[in-house]
Amino acid sequence: MSDLILFWHRRDLRISDNTGLAAARSQSQKVVGVFCLDPNILERDDVAAVRVTYMIGCLQQLQQRYAEAGSQLLIIQGNPTQAIPKLATALNARAVFWNWDVEPYSQERDRTVIESLQEKGIAFLEKNWDQLLHAPEDIVTGANQPYTVYSPFWRNWSSKPKAEPVATLQDAIALTAAEQEQAKQAGAIPLPTAKDLGFNWENELVIAPGEAAAQERLEEFTQNAINEYKEQRNFPAVNGTSQLSAALKFGAIGIRTVWKATKEALENSRSDEVETSIVGWQQELAWREFYQHALYNFPELAIGAYRETFKNFPYDNNEEHFQAWCEGRTGYPIVDAAMRQMNELGWMHNRCRMIVASFLTKDLLIDPRLGEKYFYQRLIDGDISANNGGWQWSASSGMDPKPVRIFNPASQAQKFDPEGEYIREWLPELRSVDTEFLISGNISAEERDALGYPMPIVDHKKQQRIFKERYQQQKS
Secondary structure, three states, X not given: OOOOEEEEEOOOOOOOOOHHHHHHHHHOOOXXXXXXXXXXXXXXXXXXXXXXXXXXXXHHXXXXXXXXXOOOEEEEXXXXXXXXXXXXXXXXXXXXXXXXXXXXXXXXXXHHHHHHHHHHOOEEOOOOOOOOOXXXXXXXXXXXXXXXXXXXXXXXXXXXXXXXXXXXXXXXXXXXXXXXHHHHHOOOEOOOOOOOOOOOOOOOOOOOOOHHHHHHHHHHHHHOHHHHHHHHOOOOOOOOOOOOHHHHHHOOOOHHHHHHHHHHHHHOOOOHHHHHHHHHHHHHHHHHHHHHHHHHHOHHHHOOOOOHHHOOOOOOOOHHHHHHHHHOOOOOHHHHHHHHHHHHHOOOXXXXXXXXXXXHHHHOOOOHHHHHHHHHHHOOOOOHHHXXXXXXXXHOOOOOOOOOOOOOHHHHHHHHOOOOHHHHHHOHHHOOOOHHHHHHOOOOHHHHHHHOOOOOOOOHXXXXXXXXXXXXXXXX
16 A cells, blocks of 8 residues: 555645645645545536536646645546545555535535445544534533524634644645556546536636635735724625635635634734724624534534424415516515626625525515525525525524514615615616615606516515414414
8 A cells, every 4th residue: 555645625625724635744745636526516406607617716726736736636527435435446545535524415425435445444534624613513502512593602612712724735746657547547537617517607707716816815805804894794885795705615715724814803903993893704704614513413404494483384485486586576676686696796795695585585485495595506605504504594494593584675775785886786777766766666667667677576564464474373
C-alpha cells in the first residue's frame, strides 16, 4: 500500500482552512484530491443550473490551486459508494479522507463508503466537521438534548471558543504517470462544463465562483458593509449583505476564516453601533449553523414540518396561483420583484425570501414544500438546511417560538423599499407609477391594464383571516 491519501471533496471546494485536507497533509505529503459528480444529486429534479455552473467554476479553480500546491484534483462520475472505493483501490491509497456533512443523503452515502473501505482495508478519517464551528453534539441543552429554539442556541454557541483557520495545502506530491493512467482506468475524467452535464445557465453569475473570489468578497464585506450591516441588511435595493452564501454552501471559503474576519472587525470597531452590526452578522452565521444542527438532529425536517399543527395543514395548493407566484405575476409588486430577481439572477435578497415565502404560505395557502423546492431549483446558494430552515420559519411550521407570523406585502415594501427602487429595478413596467402607489400596491385596474401588470390574484386581508381560522382549527 502506497503513502497516498485521497481527499474526497464535497462541500469544501478549497485547499485553505480545510480541516480534513490539513489532516491528510499532516500524515502524508502525497495527497491527491477527488471530486465525484454524483448522479444521485445531479439527476434530481430540484437542481439549479446556476448552482451547477457555480460549482463547476469552483472546481476549475480548485484544480488550479491543487496544481500550485504540487498535486492535482481528479474528477470522477458515478455513484460515490462504488466510485470512491474503486478509485482508492486502483491507486493503492492507504486512506481516503473527507469532511462530514449534516444532510440525510450524505450521512447514508458516507456510511456505505466507510463499510466498503473497511472491507478493503483502506483507512478513513473519523467524523470531522469542517463546515461547522461546533459539532452538533457539542451544542446541547442542560438535559443533553439538541436545541429547537435559536436564542438559547445562540447563547450557548456564542459562549464557546472558536477554532482558528488551519493550514493551506502546500508541498504536496502528485500522482506518477503510471498512477494517472490507473486513475483513468478507474474512471477519472476531464472536468466537464455545466452544459456537458445538461445544465444551461446563460446569464452571468451574480457571485463569482472559487476560493479567491470568496476571500476577496469576505475582505470587502468585513472592511466596509459589515459596519452598517444591522441597518442596511433589510433593504433589498442596498448592497448591504455579504453575498457569501454560495461560497459557504460549497465551502469555497472556510467557516473558521470567516469567523476570524468577524473577530478582527470587532477588534477594529470604533463605536457601539458598528459592534452591534458585526455581532448581528455573527448571529446570522449562528443561524446558519443552527439550521445545520437541526437537520442533523432531526433529519425528518427535510421532508416535512416540525410543528404537529402543520403536518397535515389544509393548504389550497392552487396550481394557477403557484405558477403566478413562480413567474412573478401575483399583482403584488414587492413579491413579483423578488421572484423575478431570483428567476433572472439565481439569487434573492434575504428579506425578500421571507416576504415571498410568507405570501405563498399565508396568502396563497400553498404548501411551503412547493416553494422550498422551487427555491432549490433556482438559487445559486441553494442549501438544504438553510433553505428548509428559512421556509419553515416563514411558514410557521418549524422551530420558532412565534407560531403565526404573517408579512403584509405592502407594509414590508413601505418599510424596506420606501422609494420603490428595488421594485422599479425588477418590474420595469411599473417605473412610471408614483412611489406611494407603487409600494402600497394600490394601483388602479385601469393603470395596471395600461401597463400590462396583473391585478392581485388574492386579497391579503381575506387570506390572512382564512389562514388564521384554519390554524385555530388545526390547533383544536
